[in-house]
Structure formats: C-alpha cells, structure tokens
Amino acid sequence: DHAETIVVGSKGLEPKTHRGLTHLLKLHFVVPKHLPDWVESAFSRLQSERDLADYEPEFKLSAERYGERQVEAEKLVQELTNLLRARGWIE
Numbered sequence: 001d002h003a004e005t006i007v008v009g010s011k012g013l014e015p016k017t018h019r020g021l022t023h024l025l026k027l028h029f030v031v032p033k034h035l036p037d038w039v040e041s042a043f044s045r046l047q048s049e050r051d052l053a054d055y056e057p058e059f060k061l062s063a064e065r066y067g068e069r070q071v072e073a074e075k076l077v078q079e080l081t082n083l084l085r086a087r088g089w090i091e
Helices: 003-009 018-030 038-055 063-086
Strands: none
Touching (some): 038 063
C-alpha cells in the first residue's frame, strides 16, 4: 500500500520520518531521473495535508481540493508502481 516506502526501501534506505522519506525519494529517485520531478512535489503536498488533517483540529479540505488530491495520489501511486514493476520488485 505504501509504494513510496517500498521504492525507498528497495535501495536499503530506512527513513525515520515522513520528511526523511520525501528527502530520500527525491535524492535517490527524482534527482537521478528514475522518477519525474512532479513526484517529489506531489508526495510532499499530500504528506503536508495529511499532517494538517492529523494535527490541526480546524483543518478542512473542500470537496474540490479533495478531488484534486485524490487524482494526484492515484497518479503518484501509479508512477511508483510502474517503477517497482519495471525493476522487477513487484509483479
């Protein structure tokens, strides 16, 4: 379910925080062009809003923004899944 963690873990990397996961994803996959540039910003944006939802009681997400984030998350998961398949790490 957590394709981004699997992708980073595939290199033997173990982030200790969500921010660390974002950094490792960028450093080891986006910078060397294994993944497109938009992956890092999409993951970071989704993670930030997830954190807000978890820790800010007043945080609200409009239906429109929710729909946008859902599409973005699906696109992100598909991109990560494609990388994992292309490398033979999943079927």
